[in-house]
Amino acid sequence: MNKKRMICGLVPALAISMSSTVGAQPVVMDTKPAMEQNAVTENQTGADAQQPVTQESLQVMRKQLEEQLHQAQELQSRLNAQLESLDKRMKKVEKRSWQPPVEIHGYGRLRWDKHHYEDRNDPNDYKTIWLNLFTKYRINDRWSLHSEHEFENNLTDNHGAYEGHGGYNEPGGKKYSRPVLQLYAEGRVGEVNVKAGRYYLQSPYKFTFDDKIDGWQASYGIPTKWGRKANFTLSAGNTYSKIFYGDKENELNYWNEGGDGNLKVVSLIGEIPIAKNTNLATHYGKIKRRTDRLERKTWSFGFDTKLNRDLKFWAAMAKSDSQTLNKSHVLQLQYKEARPDIPGSYDIYIKKYLQRGHSGMTNWFNDDIAEFTHGDYKAENLANNDGDKVWQYSRWGEFNGLRVGVDFVPVRNTKLLINYTFGKMGKCLDRDPGRRYAYSFFRTQWEMYF
Known part of the structure; x- marks a missing residue:
């Protein structure tokens, strides 16, 4: 039983790993069982590995991903601002030259x-x-x-x-x-x-x-x-x-x-x-x-x-x-x-x-x-x-x-x-x-x- 669970958990992990290696888009898991097995595999620690995936846990994961996306957007905005500031400074240097x-x-x-x-x-x-x-x-x-x-x-x-x-x-x-x-x-x-x-x-x-x-x-x-x-x-x-x-x-x-x-x-x-x-x-x-x-x-x-x-x-x-x-x-x-x-x-x-x-x-x-x-x-x-x-x-x-x-x-x-x-x-x-x-x-x- 444990062997079957391990196999079910490794399949989506390998799919995600291979997609990121070749630069393709992440694999989208359409089936709920696959998501549940993946969530169980990622969050299992001792006795918690036997707990089923609930709707609440999926919402928590979605919230975490949204926060990470928001942080990435903020980082992109700061990078754009730094590039704009650098461009202005370069123009000032060229003018001073x-x-x-x-x-x-x-x-x-x-x-x-x-x-x-x-x-x-x-x-x-x-x-x-x-x-x-x-x-x-x-x-x-x-x-x-x-x-x-x-x-x-x-x-x-x-x-x-x-x-x-x-x-x-x-x-x-x-x-x-x-x-x-x-x-x-x-x-x-x-x-x-x-x-x-x-x-x-x-x-x-x-x-x-x-x-x-x-x-x-x-x-x-x-x-x-x-x-x-x-x-x-x-x-x-x-x-x-x-x-x-x-x-x-x-x-x-x-x-x-x-x-x-x-x-x-x-x-x-x-x-x-x-x-x-x-x-x-x-x-x-x-x-x-x-x-x-x-x-x-x-x-x-x-x-x-x-x-x-x-x-x-x-x-x-x-x-x-x-x-x-x-x-x-x-x-x-x-x-x-x-x-x-x-x-x-x-x-x-x-x-x-x-x-x-x-x-x-x-x-x-x-x-x-x-x-x-x-x-x-x-x-x-x-x-x-x-x-x-x-x-x-x-x-x-x-x-x-x-x-x-x-x-x-x-x-x-x-x-x-x-x-x-x-x-x-x-x-x-x-x-x-x-x-x-x-x-x-x-x-x-x-x-x-x-």
């Missing part, structure tokens, strides 16, 4: 330059300090407002930012001032990156254009199999610069160091990956002065490639439609790379370049050789009719030489730059190249980033 909406960073430079010209008895010695501040204000997740502010002081003669030795008319007067170098809005329109305002336009390798313009820019990238995008950038706007200073074709006050600005600028830049470690860079530029329609066109083409993990090579050439000698080139070989975020990193490089003033539209390699873009213009030379002295180092001159440099990162967010440049500089007319003079240029610079 780009807060505050204003970012400020920049860098400072301490520089010592020493120049020596063959036909001068006294070498030029300059000590200057710079501070560049960059700001970024996030308007929303697609648009932002940017600015750059530059402050300079010549420690040699204690003149301020872009301040000349006497200015145009009054002693100590400023020639021109650019405390706000950039101020533009940047964002996306569909898949196109857009800039509008005053921004810095730099051609590849700083070869044919390197100045600020007031206008707009649109850039579009096309994915390539090399994992880098081929970028095409169209820029248009206005600039005020020294582009036509000392230009033979400039018949409108060509010795005005202000450059007789108000120039219309159009630029198209292409940067195209053609291999895993190789990129092509091209540029077409055109400027036109609005007052007399004097025009200049420039083209450049170059590439950079990694020869191995630590060795990189650049080569580029440029040409303009100037009537003077108008071709330039640059070759550079660099070992390693000095990165401000990696203390102890460094690089060593050698660069050979032929630089002619009219190959570029403005400030071509201006940071490499001081006084070259501006020329050696002095009012007393004109007063003494020393025209040859003026033209000798003017913008239609050239420099042909080498530079050897070392960059080193002693501590994080700093960089020490040391380079030495030497070669020949002088005027270069098509029919009368004239004499080239030996020229050397030494620079030591300490940069700090924040």
